Amino acid sequence: MTVTTGIPVTPLMTRLAALAECLCEQIESDGTPTPCLCSVIPGAALPLDVGTCDDGNGIAYVRLVTTYPSVEVGVSDITPGNCDKGLGFDIELGLFRCFPMDPEPSPADVLLEAATLQLADLDTMRKALGCCDWLPRSDFVIGQYQPFGPDGGVVGGFLPLSGWMP
Numbered sequence: 001m002t003v004t005t006g007i008p009v010t011p012l013m014t015r016l017a018a019l020a021e022c023l024c025e026q027i028e029s030d031g032t033p034t035p036c037l038c039s040v041i042p043g044a045a046l047p048l049d050v051g052t053c054d055d056g057n058g059i060a061y062v063r064l065v066t067t068y069p070s071v072e073v074g075v076s077d078i079t080p081g082n083c084d085k086g087l088g089f090d091i092e093l094g095l096f097r098c099f100p101m102d103p104e105p106s107p108a109d110v111l112l113e114a115a116t117l118q119l120a121d122l123d124t125m126r127k128a129l130g131c132c133d134w135l136p137r138s139d140f141v142i143g144q145y146q147p148f149g150p151d152g153g154v155v156g157g158f159l160p161l162s163g164w165m166p
Contacts, residue, residue, distance in 0.1 A: 030120065065091055
């Protein structure tokens with residue numbers, strides 16, 4: 001995934017874009033439904049109303065959660081004068097899919113299909129972490145998968161990661 005805005009690209013953005021590209025390629029490789037959006041996204045929250053159901057099957061994304069001075073993965077360095085430390089960061093990979101919203105409870109087969117796709121998406125996100133050299137394996141830690149929904153016609157989840165760059 002190439003950033004073409006003309007804005008200087010930071011090393012962290014380069015890594016986020018590489019990870020998003022890995023995620024998009026892994027979705028295609030695994031043969032699960034292609035989301036209408038697969039990208040790095042900005043901001044503090046996922047905009048679930050952007051392309052989730054009208055023109056594709058969901059959203060796949062990589063999003064920056066926070067950064068902090070650090071000398072190791074997942075640990076903020078709070079010592080005075082820490083401006084010369086490395087960059088710790090927390091990001092999330094997410095995959096959210098459309099979920100049928102009917103006034104009646106969904107039949108068991110629809111629920112089973114949605115749950116099967118949700119777990120396939122989790123497997124896809126985990127495989128995407130190993131598909132490219134976006135960051136050395138010793139410099140990131142995978143967190144706990146967080147399921148979401150079904151809410152507002154959307155179901156899925158995200159996988160948090162903590163990373164570090166010198």
